[in-house]
Amino acid sequence: MTDSELTRGWQLHQAGQFAAAARCYHAVLTQKPDHAGALHLFGLLHHQNGYFERAVELIGRAVAARSGASVGYRDLPIFGPSLPKAHFPPS
Numbered sequence: 001m002t003d004s005e006l007t008r009g010w011q012l013h014q015a016g017q018f019a020a021a022a023r024c025y026h027a028v029l030t031q032k033p034d035h036a037g038a039l040h041l042f043g044l045l046h047h048q049n050g051y052f053e054r055a056v057e058l059i060g061r062a063v064a065a066r067s068g069a070s071v072g073y074r075d076l077p078i079f080g081p082s083l084p085k086a087h088f089p090p091s
Contacts, residue, residue: 002028006038013045021045036065 009024022045028038043058 002031002035002038006035006041009038010041013041018045018049034061034065036062039065 005024005028009021009028012018012024013021022042025038025042025045028035029042032038039058039062043055043062046052046058047055
């Protein structure tokens with residue numbers, strides 16, 4: 001069920017049906033809290049809807065769940081301009 005639910009969530013996400021997609025991603029994460037794909041897509045969904053801090057948290061968890069894989073890292077830079085400066089260490 002996890003893979004089919006994730007696929008359904010992605011289809012809904014692409015169709016702009018964000019609430020339905022969120023329910024699918026949440027269902028996957030309820031069964032498998034460290035499912036990297038669901039964390040990644042749920043993070044992207046949060047970013048698209050203005051929930052930037054939650055998006056970074058979810059993408060970070062996806063990266064950690066993949067233990068060394070680069071998937072997810074490519075999305076972190078898109079969040080940078082969206083976050084308040086307090087989220088970045090002083091330069």
